[in-house]
Amino acid sequence: MRRPFLLLPLCILSLIHSFGCRPASPKITIGSKFFTEQVVLAELLAQHIEARTGVHVERKTNLGGTLLCQKALQAGDLDLYVEYTGTALTAVLNEPISDNSSDVFQRVKQGYSHRFDLEVTEPLGFENTFAMVIRGDDAHQLHLQKNSDLASVASKWRVGVGYEFLERADGFRGWSERYGLHFASPPSVMDLGLIYRALVDKKVDIVAGNSTDGLIDALHLVRLADDRHYFPPYDAVPIVRRDTLARFPALRQSLTELGGKISEEEMRHLNAEVDANQRDVPAVVRAFRESKGL
Secondary structure: OOHHHHHHHHHHHHHHHHHHOOOOOOEEEEEOOOOHHHHHHHHHHHHHHHHHHOOEEEEEOOOOOHHHHHHHHHHOOOOEEEEEHHHHHHHHOOOOOOOOHHHHHHHHHHHHHHHHOEEEOOOOOOEOOEEEEEEHHHHHHHOOOEHHHHHHOHHHOOEEEOHHHHHOOOOHHHHHHHHOOOOOOOOEEOOOOOHHHHHHOOOOOEEEEEOOOOHHHHOOEEEOEOOOOOOOOOEEEEEEEHHHHHHOHHHHHHHHOOOOOOOHHHHHHHHHHHHOOOOOHHHHHHHHHHHOOO
């Protein structure tokens, strides 16, 4: 009469063993840095890869800065993320700045291959360079159009920057030295998501933003021209682990299909859709993919 109860633990153990031995479903993990454009690009890659390969993509967005994403990629916590060639050259490879886009791309591709066994794939089609941004009223009233124009106002102005721009070889120190600028106080370091609000609220007078930021136009701000050509090229490129490419043969082709698909104007529009118009990132990306026939 007690035999059914004796069989119950054996059934439970059998179920646990069955589930424990089930192999994990294959997946690709994509990461991003901590700003809107990176989240948008991660979602674009994720949607396209899932559509083309049928493999589930895990999103790990807003991870932090360049070096954190690079370490996660090398450790295998990420399979790929989007980097910018000038950033890869100076912040990761610690190589001298070049103003030739093709040269920078080839040096980054070779450096990542030899040093990290990572593959730099085809550029997405746009560059996102650092942009020194001021209020539109100041640009108009003080006749400021380029970085060298700042010499007349720098001694009275306050600067807002992200942590990376303060510390990088292609960042604040080199930029201010190139243009001979001495500001009223050391730069205020703040989250990239807050710099434009600080500028509009007049807590700072100039910020180091990004050329494709959607809020520049939305908030009637002005990007100053880099007339002494301080900043290197910053072409957006996916960087992927080679063992991931080997595990998922269709991945390479899906990344190739995104090569050259995004212009600087289109990237700025996508960022504005999220930051200025408060639209959902996946929806913005789906609409963009449809418009491109992806």
